[in-house]
Amino acid sequence: MSGDAPGGPMRVFRHNAMATCFELHVAGHDEAYSRQASTAAFEELDRIEGLLSRYRESSDISCINALAPGESVRVSPDTFDCLEVSLRMHALTGGAFDPMIGRATLGAGQPGDAPKGTLELDPSSLTVRVVGGQASIDLGAIGKGFALDRMAEVLGGWGAERTLLVGGGSSVLAMDAPEGTKGWEITLGAGVLQRHLWLVRQSVGSTGTSVKGNHILDPISLTPPVHVHRTWALCDSAAESDALSTAWMCLSREEVEEICAGRPRTGAILQIRPDSSDLVAIGFASEMLRGA
Numbered sequence: 001m002s003g004d005a006p007g008g009p010m011r012v013f014r015h016n017a018m019a020t021c022f023e024l025h026v027a028g029h030d031e032a033y034s035r036q037a038s039t040a041a042f043e044e045l046d047r048i049e050g051l052l053s054r055y056r057e058s059s060d061i062s063c064i065n066a067l068a069p070g071e072s073v074r075v076s077p078d079t080f081d082c083l084e085v086s087l088r089m090h091a092l093t094g095g096a097f098d099p100m101i102g103r104a105t106l107g108a109g110q111p112g113d114a115p116k117g118t119l120e121l122d123p124s125s126l127t128v129r130v131v132g133g134q135a136s137i138d139l140g141a142i143g144k145g146f147a148l149d150r151m152a153e154v155l156g157g158w159g160a161e162r163t164l165l166v167g168g169g170s171s172v173l174a175m176d177a178p179e180g181t182k183g184w185e186i187t188l189g190a191g192v193l194q195r196h197l198w199l200v201r202q203s204v205g206s207t208g209t210s211v212k213g214n215h216i217l218d219p220i221s222l223t224p225p226v227h228v229h230r231t232w233a234l235c236d237s238a239a240e241s242d243a244l245s246t247a248w249m250c251l252s253r254e255e256v257e258e259i260c261a262g263r264p265r266t267g268a269i270l271q272i273r274p275d276s277s278d279l280v281a282i283g284f285a286s287e288m289l290r291g292a
Contacts, residue, residue, distance in 0.1 A: 009027070010025055010026065010027045010178065011025075011026045011027075011029070011031055011034040011035070011038075012024070012025050012026075013026070013034070013035065013038035013039075013042075015038075015042040015045065017042075017045050017046055017049050017147075018045075018049050018053070018143060018144055018147065018167070018168070020144070020167065020168030020169075021168060022042070022045060022144075022147075022165070022166065022167050022168070023164075023165075023166040024038045024041060024042075024151075024155075024163055024164070024165055024166075025163060025164040025165075025166070025184075026038060026155075026160055026162070026163045027162040027163070027178035027179070028160075028161075028162040028178065028179060029159075029160060033158075033160075034160065036158070037154075037155055037158035037159075037160040038155075038160075040154050040155075040157075040158060041151040041154045041155050041165075042151075044147075044150055044151050044153075044154045045147050045150075045151055047078075048078060048143075048146065048147045048150055049143075049147065051075075051076055051078055051079045052079060052082060052139050052143045052146070052147075053143075054137060054138055054139070060073075060075040060076055060079040061079070061137050061139065063075070064119075064128050064130065064135050064137055065134075065135050065136060065137055067129075067130045067135055068130070068134075069117055069130055069131065069132060069133055069134065070129070070130070070131070071129070071130060072120075072122075072127045072128060072129035072130070073127065073128055074125065074126050074127050075126055075127070075128055076126070077126060078150065080121065080123070080126045080128070081146075082139060082142065082143070082146045082239070083099070083119065083121060083128065083137075084121060084123075085142065085146065085237075085239050085240065085243070086099035086139065086142055086243065087099070087119065087121070089142070089240060089243035089244065089247065092259060093243075093244070093247035093250075093251065093259065094251075094255070095219055095220055096218070096219065096220070096246075096247035096248075096249075096250040096251050096255075097141065097142075097219070097243045097244070097246055097247040098219035099137050099138065099139055099141075099142065100116055100117070100118070100119070100135065100136055100137055100138075100219075101136070101138055101217060101219045115132060115133035115134075116133050116134065116136065117130040117131055117132050117133035117134050117135045117136075118130075118131050118132055118133075119131070119135065119137075141207075141242060141243060141246040142239050142242045142243045142246075143242075144167035144168060144170070144171040144238075144242060145167065145171045145173070145203065145205055145237070145238035145239040145240070145241055145242030145243070146238070146239040146242075147167065148165045148167050148171055148172075148173040148203070148238040148239075149173065149237055149238050149239050151165055152165060152173055152175055152238075155175065156175070161175050161176040162175060162176045162177065162178050162179065163175045163176075164184045165238070167238075169206075170205065170206045170207070170242075170245075171203070171204075171205050171206075171238055171241070171242050172186055172199075172203060172204045172205075172238075173202075173203040173238040174186070174199035174200055174201065174202055174203070175200075175201065176200065176201065177200045182198050182200075183198035183199050183200040184198065184199050184200070185197070185198055186198070186199050186204055188204075188206070188232055188269065188279075189230075189271070189279070193271065193279065195269075195279060195289060197288050197289070198288075199288075201236065202234060202235075202236060203234070203235055203236065203237060203238040203240075203241040204232055204233070204234055204241055205232065205233045205235075205238065205241030205242040205243070205244065205245035205246075206230070206231065206232050206233075206245055207230070207231050207245040207246045207248070207249050208229060208230030208231065208249075208271070216246065216249050216250075218249075218250040219250070220250075225249040225250045227249065227250065227251060227252055227253070227272075228248065228249055228270045228271060228272050229271045229272065229273055229274045230270075230271040231245045231246075231248035231249055231268065231269065231270055231271070232245060232268070232269040232270075232285070233245035233247075233248060233266070233267070233268055233269075234265075234266065234267035234268075234269075234284055234285050234288060235263075235265065235266050235267075236265050240266075244259075244266065244268070248268050248270060253270065253272075253280065253282075256268045256270070256282055257282050257283070260282050260283025260284065260285075261283065263283070263284075264283075264284065265284055266283055266284055267281070267282060267283040267284030267285025267286065267287075267288060268280075268281070268282040268283060268285055269281050269282070269285045269289070270282070
């Protein structure tokens with residue numbers, strides 16, 4: 001998945017974080033100012049990674065994962081916000097998106113293991129409590145999108161509103177359109193599957209098996225998903241797009257349709273089979289593809 005801005009000067013800046021490459025496509029400003037704004041956004045990205053990475057011993061997530069059942073810890077407002085979004089997406093998808101799937105992705109989480117804990121969040125104290133078992137948080141399916149949302153806030157503070165943010169090619173957040181255009185052109189898929197969307201103040205998250213194979217686990221069955229080959233989710237929030245594109249992999253078409261029906265600005269694009277040349281557009285995504 002890629003993006004571009006037709007017409008007008010555009011500056012592109014790159015930064016490695018979260019085991020991938022992030023890009024900022026900044027329109028409407030000169031080189032020096034665009035670089036300053038991008039540097040500030042990338043500093044925010046590094047800060048968010050330091051809070052959310054389960055691979056850093058000092059991170060908030062590592063501190064939560066080290067808790068014994070019944071223990072709690074105070075976390076930063078950003079970590080708390082990300083966990084709130086994660087639990088909201090978990091509830092919305094009936095568990096198809098699960099931030100507590102960390103042990104399973106490391107090869108644990110098989111029948112007979114210690115029970116998986118749940119999280120209780122206290123917004124008054126910004127504390128996280130683990131209940132009923134061990135915490136094993138992995139925010140890999142939402143962290144890039146959450147970082148893009150926070151980076152967009154920083155860019156907005158700099159007045160760099162005409163920016164496209166890309167996290168590793170699988171997470172895209174479009175801010176305002178470049179001057180004289182109808183939006184940021186986003187390319188989905190390749191070859192006969194290739195489609196183009198024009199996004200303004202909208203995000204797209206993508207999940208699939210084309211690059212890494214069956215690296216995704218259904219959080220409920222702990223087996224690879226069987227419903228679709230590749231998915232895209234459209235939302236206003238990049239964090240939600242990331243989470244839902246993962247959930248779409250584990251839900252039936254009917255379940256995806258039900259979720260999109262209740263959220264007017266949420267859409268899904270599904271590639272059902274790897275040999276299929278058709279994409280199924282659901283909800284808001286149907287409007288986007290028709291207007292492309």
